[in-house]
Amino acid sequence: MVRSIRRGAVAAVLVLSLAPLAAACGAGSNAASTEVKPDTESGAKGDVKVQNAFVLTDTSGPATVTARLFNNGNSEQDLQSVEIGSGLLAKLQGADGGSTVAVPAHSSVLLGGKGNPAAVLENSSESLRDGDVQNAAFTFSQAGAVKMQVTVMPAARYFAPYGPGALPTTAAPTTPSTPTGTATPTGKPTGTATPTGTATPTGTATPTS
Numbered sequence: 001m002v003r004s005i006r007r008g009a010v011a012a013v014l015v016l017s018l019a020p021l022a023a024a025c026g027a028g029s030n031a032a033s034t035e036v037k038p039d040t041e042s043g044a045k046g047d048v049k050v051q052n053a054f055v056l057t058d059t060s061g062p063a064t065v066t067a068r069l070f071n072n073g074n075s076e077q078d079l080q081s082v083e084i085g086s087g088l089l090a091k092l093q094g095a096d097g098g099s100t101v102a103v104p105a106h107s108s109v110l111l112g113g114k115g116n117p118a119a120v121l122e123n124s125s126e127s128l129r130d131g132d133v134q135n136a137a138f139t140f141s142q143a144g145a146v147k148m149q150v151t152v153m154p155a156a157r158y159f160a161p162y163g164p165g166a167l168p169t170t171a172a173p174t175t176p177s178t179p180t181g182t183a184t185p186t187g188k189p190t191g192t193a194t195p196t197g198t199a200t201p202t203g204t205a206t207p208t209s
Contacts, residue, residue: 047073
């Protein structure tokens, strides 16, 4: 009797443990579980914290770095450099097209994606492979270097909006066109008409008496 109860309990446990797996398989390859954001390490130093950092690759362009930069201090922090691996430096560009990526006090900035500051790893296609884990250093003007590890991922699915794309640009002022020449009179009057002479009386009539 005791053995029968034990066998029934074991069978119930197996059914309950396999039920979630069966449900997941039935949902197919497009189940919500396939859209779960990958875990990533974060780093912090002083008032600055870096989260959700990845290197994103694309066959049609250079790799980029995406991350959320937090500044919990009372003064602005400027991101001065992003180094991946040993000596692979990113080209930084602000959302306004400048070379400064500023993180305001008590605020955060998303690095990567349309309309956001960018960190582009030019000529990096040979040194970065999808799935690799690389050392990274995010250096800030006051906090210094925040060191952590980042994973190299293709810019697809969840990462597609944050991957390589057109850098933010600022429209350059156009130079107004100037006239190539100024029309001037082709010549001056050849002369001024003056009277050729003055008529005078040829004589004066006098009475004959």
